[in-house]
Amino acid sequence: MTGWTRRGAIGAAGALALGGPALAQTGGTPLRVRRDVAKLPPNDPDLAALARAMRLMNARGDGLSWQTQIDIHATYWGQHGTWRFLPWHRCQIYWFERIVAQLSGKADFAMPYWDWQATGRLAPVFLDPSSPFYHAPRNPNLASFDFVRSREQLWNGDWANVFQGSFNAFAGFVGDSGAVETSGHSYVHVMVGGDMGDPATAPRDPLFFFHHANIDRVWAAWQSRAEARGVIFDDAWLAEPFDMFADERGSNAPTLTTADVRATAMLGYRYDLDYPFQWFDERPPTAPAGKTRRTAVGTKPYRFTLSADPGVGAPLRLPLPADLVALLASDQSQRFQVSGVGHVRTTDMQVAGSAFQIDVQRIRKDGSTDSAPVAFVLPFIGPHPGPATTQPAAAPAMPGMEMSAGPHEHSFLFNVGPEIYDATGKEAAVEIAVTASTRWVKTSTDPAPTISGLELDLTLTEYAWT
Ligand SMILES: [Cu+2]
CATH class of the missing domain: 1.10.1280.10 (Di-copper center containing domain from catechol oxidase)
Structure with missing residues (x-):
């Protein structure tokens, strides 16, 4: 090195x-x-x-x-x-x-x-x-x-x-x-x-x-x-x-x-x-006097499962657990961070060339929202063409997301977290609304893939200064 x-x-x-x-x-x-x-x-x-x-x-x-x-x-x-x-x-x-x-x-x-x-x-x-x-x-x-x-x-x-x-x-x-x-x-x-x-x-x-x-x-x-x-x-x-x-x-x-x-x-x-x-x-949060290191002292997982209608366009609203909401609302010192992974599933096997668009919105206590989508999940485009001898079997083309293919479904991962709580002083969400849709990136006469499931695995991490 x-x-x-x-x-x-x-x-x-x-x-x-x-x-x-x-x-x-x-x-x-x-x-x-x-x-x-x-x-x-x-x-x-x-x-x-x-x-x-x-x-x-x-x-x-x-x-x-x-x-x-x-x-x-x-x-x-x-x-x-x-x-x-x-x-x-x-x-x-x-x-x-x-x-x-x-x-x-x-x-x-x-x-x-x-x-x-x-x-x-x-x-x-x-x-x-x-x-x-x-x-x-x-x-x-x-x-x-x-x-x-x-x-x-x-x-x-x-x-x-x-x-x-x-x-x-x-x-x-x-x-x-x-x-x-x-x-x-x-x-x-x-x-x-x-x-x-x-x-x-x-x-x-x-x-x-x-x-x-x-x-x-x-x-x-x-x-x-x-x-x-x-x-x-x-x-x-x-x-x-x-x-x-x-x-x-x-x-x-x-x-x-x-x-x-x-x-x-x-x-x-x-x-x-x-x-x-x-x-x-950007810099990490400012250390209190006499402290130098910010370390994670605990995590708590939350899992949410949403069932999506085929081709869903309307938001699926998802209340967050009361203990999570209360903790985030009381956080005055950037003690907490929310991060997580979303999974969107489809049983359609023909997905190459399509885009999965995920929008996670933060809804605050007063009903106001941050309307910006935070995760535009990218499509799997297909293996890179080229000489078979130099192409690894699983060569990712332009990986915008991880993808795994089960026997009967594809599952795509996307990151969530900052849109729920980003520890920059904005009021935390009490609820989130998730919108999922699909479309073809390339012109196709087939119907766009249908979403069959949507899950969020959130993790609350607590930090302390030492
Ligand atoms: Cu390139």
């Missing part, structure tokens, strides 16, 4: 950028600046260059073709469901950016990003049918879709893990995905739908590159804070090689490792704006 500090990373980056054969920039070249597409006029030079390159790439059949970008992503290289997710996609956008710069003649082209959290809306340049970045197969309701009805929802209620957790919790494990992949990333893929809803076809939609530039930006912003916190990165992750891309000549791009791409400056670019999430800077 190697710990590398902010200072160490920048020092190493300089050395590698000068010495690495694949990286053309020199110390004197200014960094390319990737900007927010929503703030660019339609005639912006980077957007115009991208449109020009798209036309040329679509007309080609060689390594510089658009189809090559689709094929590279459609092949399974362990780029989903593992810790290769972040560096692999950083490399794809990097080499794509170089191809666009080459074909468009705009040498300083920088791939714009789409910040789905900034406004919650798809940027207009994707919605106008006359725009080169419009893509007809997307979900038809995108013009009015709000991607951040709840900001927590995008991160599946798990922002503490996303932004304050360990390296692995954020970026993934050797054989499992991290929070950045399963939450905001997959959520956007699935909600955009159409080609974006399937890893085999996602780069057909130009939005793919804008979306992944934004994911890349989340990584860059997270990392600047993680390094300041002294997060330890794994040597095996830094050594992961990426050699499956096409360079700006359409030839096999030279191999880059995670270590070669671990800072955007090493690849010659930066983002115009760091990620302005307030929860990047």
Whole structure:
């Protein structure tokens, strides 16, 4: 294991950028600046260059073709469901950016990003049918879709893990995905739908590159804070090689490792704006004088079972136990936390390509509600296509939830908790209302899967300062 500090990373980056054969920039070249597409006029030079390159790439059949970008992503290289997710996609956008710069003649082209959290809306340049970045197969309701009805929802209620957790919790494990992949990333893929809803076809939609530039930006912003916190990165992750891309000549791009791409400056670019999430800077509750450690001193499980009508759309209201409500209402010092897992079940066996949408609402004593859904459960999209020899039997595609298939049913898990009680001083719920619905992400004439059961397992944890 190697710990590398902010200072160490920048020092190493300089050395590698000068010495690495694949990286053309020199110390004197200014960094390319990737900007927010929503703030660019339609005639912006980077957007115009991208449109020009798209036309040329679509007309080609060689390594510089658009189809090559689709094929590279459609092949399974362990780029989903593992810790290769972040560096692999950083490399794809990097080499794509170089191809666009080459074909468009705009040498300083920088791939714009789409910040789905900034406004919650798809940027207009994707919605106008006359725009080169419009893509007809997307979900038809995108013009009015709000991607951040709840900001927590995008991160599946798990922002503490996303932004304050360990390296692995954020970026993934050797054989499992991290929070950045399963939450905001997959959520956007699935909600955009159409080609974006399937890893085999996602780069057909130009939005793919804008979306992944934004994911890349989340990584860059997270990392600047993680390094300041002294997060330890794994040597095996830094050594992961990426050699499956096409360079700006359409030839096999030279191999880059995670270590070669671990800072955007090493690849010659930066983002115009760091990620302005307030929860990047969240801190644990303040310790009382003389105390330093907050530890769990007890837990109490609660289990609720709801039976759902087929295709339920109306909320199922669920009173919380009186002792739980009383405890939360009396909590003046962030002693308690509610967390839990929800299970939604279906006996329909054909679920690939569908979305399960779960909305857990908090209802307070005075009847007011927090109306934001906190868990949009993502669909299982199907195994990643690719050579059978390299595809693990259970390769998760874009895992938005855990899924287990019993003999006669599928069961999906989602996180609950902060919407009931988040210990930030908001009044606790006395009741929750759960709404569940399903729909197809891809067009299908079959009826959407029917929900046959819904359960919540809540755990109340009590903390003490020592
Ligand atoms: Cu991908």
